[in-house]
Amino acid sequence: MKKYRLMSPGPTPVPEKVLLKMADTIIHHRTPQFQVVLKEVSEKLKKVFCTANPVFIFASSGTGAMEVSVVNLLSKGDKALVVRGGKFGERFGEICQAYGVEVVAYDIESGKAADPAMIKKLLKDNKGIKVVYSTLCETSTGVVNDIKGIAKEVAATDAVLVVDAVSGLSADELKTDEWGVDVVVSGSQKGLMLPPGLSFLSLSKKAEKLVETSNIPKYYFSLKAAIKAYAKNDTPWTPAVSLVIGLNGALDMMLQEGVDNIVARHARLAKATRAAVKALGLELFAVNPSNAVTAVKVPQGVDGGAIVKKMRDEQSITIAGGQSELKGKIFRVAHLGYMDEYDIIASIAALEMVLSQLGYKVELGKGVAKLEELLK
C-alpha cells in the first residue's frame, strides 16, 4: 500500500473537509440558501484576490476564464501585447488570434521572466495596445513574472493588464489593487484547493470600460451577463453548485490561515525544495522561480519521462513532466495549495530513490537533509 500523493501543479490535493462539504445534499441554485453561499464566496474571493473589485465565477476550467478576458475586453482587429514565456502565455496568444485580435508578442526564452522595461518599450513602440496579457506563474516553466513591475508600466498607459494567476494565486504574491492589476484570472484546482471545474476573473473599473465596447461575439462567457447577474447574487447560467459550496469551505480555511501567511508558506516550501534539488546536484530550470512549482532540469543521461513514470507508478506520487518542447527536458514538483513540509519531504525522498534507480549518482538522504535544515 502506498498512498496517492498529488504533487503536480494542478490539480492539487483537496482537503478532506472540503471533499465532504461537496458530498452534502445538493441544493437548488435559485434559492435564498444558495444566494447566501454566493454572497459569502464573493466576499471571501475578494480577500484572496486582494481586490475590492468583483470576482466572477464561471463553470469552466481555467482556460475558460482566459477566454473571458479576451472576448470581453477586446474587439476584432484590436491589438494586445502578449507575454509568451511558455505554454500558458502562448495560450493567451492563441485565444487572441482565434478571435481576430492582433497579437504583439513578447517572446521570452523558456525559463526566463518578463522584463517590465521591455513591456514599457513595446507599449511605446506599438501604439494602441488595449490589453497586456501576462502569466503570474508560468506553470509550464516554473517562472514567476514581476507583475508589480509590469503593472506599474501598464498602469501608466491606457492599456489594461490581465494576469493569468491560474497556478500563481495565493502561492506567489499578487497585490491586485495595490499594484494596479486590472484583471486576475484563476482556476479552482490549484491554490484554491478544489477539484477542477471553476474559473474566476476579477475586473477593475478600467477594464470594465472595455467590456462595454467589446464587439467580439460571445454568449456563455459574456461578462455583461455575469455583471448583471452578480448584482443580484446570481449567475447567468446554472453554476457548478457543489464546487461553489466546496469553494466556500476552502476559502474559510484560506482566510483562517491568512493570505499573506499562505504566500509565506508557499515561499518557504519552494525555497526548501529548490535547495534540496540543488543539494542533489540538479539544476533549476527557472531563472526566476515561482513559489507554486519547481521546474528541474533532467540530468544528462537520465530519461526524463522515466522519472515521472517511476514516481507515479512505483512511488504513487504524481509530479509533472515538461510540456511541448520541454518534454523529457524538465520535471516539475509542485508545492501548491493543500501541501505541507512532509509532502515535500516525501517527494524529495522518492525523487532520491528514483534518480538512484535510474543510474543518477545521488547521495541518498542528502536532499531530505537539506529540507530539514531549512524547514526546522
Add this chain to the structure above:
Amino acid sequence: MKKYRLMSPGPTPVPEKVLLKMADTIIHHRTPQFQVVLKEVSEKLKKVFCTANPVFIFASSGTGAMEVSVVNLLSKGDKALVVRGGKFGERFGEICQAYGVEVVAYDIESGKAADPAMIKKLLKDNKGIKVVYSTLCETSTGVVNDIKGIAKEVAATDAVLVVDAVSGLSADELKTDEWGVDVVVSGSQKGLMLPPGLSFLSLSKKAEKLVETSNIPKYYFSLKAAIKAYAKNDTPWTPAVSLVIGLNGALDMMLQEGVDNIVARHARLAKATRAAVKALGLELFAVNPSNAVTAVKVPQGVDGGAIVKKMRDEQSITIAGGQSELKGKIFRVAHLGYMDEYDIIASIAALEMVLSQLGYKVELGKGVAKLEELLK
C-alpha cells in the same frame, strides 16, 4: 426537522453513492488512471445517449454545450431553423444571433409542441437552412417535442438536427441514431443525477462535416480540439475530474437499471403526477407533457409565487415556478433523475397542504390517493 427534497427540473438529487465517489481523493487528469475513467465514461455515455457516435464532455453548464452546437456547426451568415416554444428554445435563437447566424424562427404558443409538418414546410420555404434546433423537453413549459417526427423531416434534407436534451435525456424517449438525430446536447444535473458543471454533446458524421467548414471563432468550446483530444482518451483543457468520476458511478447505476427502464420509470411517475394534480382540480399547462417535469397552471385566486415559496420554506421541498412571462402563472414539479414514487407522494401531499393553506379548495389526500391507484 424536515429533510431537504429537491423536486425541481435541475439540479436534481444526487445519489449518496455518487456523492461519496466524488469525495474520494482527487487524481490527476493526465494519468493512465484517469484515461481509464474517460474511456469507460465515453462508452457508457454512448449507451445512455443511444448513439454509436462520440459524446464529448465539457466543463460547463448545459448552455455551454448549446453554444458548442452553434459555434462549431455554423458560419456567420448561415441560416438556422430554431424551434422556440419556451425559454430554452429561445436560448438557441439568442446564441445563434450572438454569433451572426440568421434565425428562421418557428414560434410555438407556450405549452404546445412543435409540429413536424411545419418543420418540413419551413425547411422547404427557407432554402439553405443548415441546422435545425429543437428542445426534447422544453423545461420551461414541460412540453416534450416529437423529435422522432422532426428528425424524419430533417434527415430527408441536407440540414442537421440538434436536440437540446438537457432535461429530457433519459426521461423522454430519444433514439438518437435510430431516429437520425445528429447532435444531442445535455447537462449533468438532470437525468444524469450529478451536480451541475458538466455538459455533453454527441456528434454524427453528417454534423461533423459542418465542423470542418464552420468559421465562427471559438477556442474553449472548439469541437475540433475536442475531437482531436477524444481520439487519445483526453480532453483539450483540464476536465472537471471529480464530476467525471461521479459520472462514471452514475452511469453504472443507469446502465444497471437500463435506459429503456429509466424512461419507463419517468413515464410512470409523470403519468401519475399528472393524474394526481388533475384529481385536485388543477389544469396541466403542457398539451404534450414531458416525462421530466409536470407544469401546472396556478389556479385562479391563488398566488403562484406563494405556492413555490411555501413548499420551499415550510415543507422543505424545492419545486420550480414559471420563468419569464410564465412567472406566477405555472408551477413545475419534476420527476427527473434520482426520484421514485415516494418522492412524488411527498410532493403531492405537500402540495395539497400548501394549496389548502392558500385558500384553494382541495380534498386532502385526493391527489395522493390517485397516485397510489396508479402506482400500486
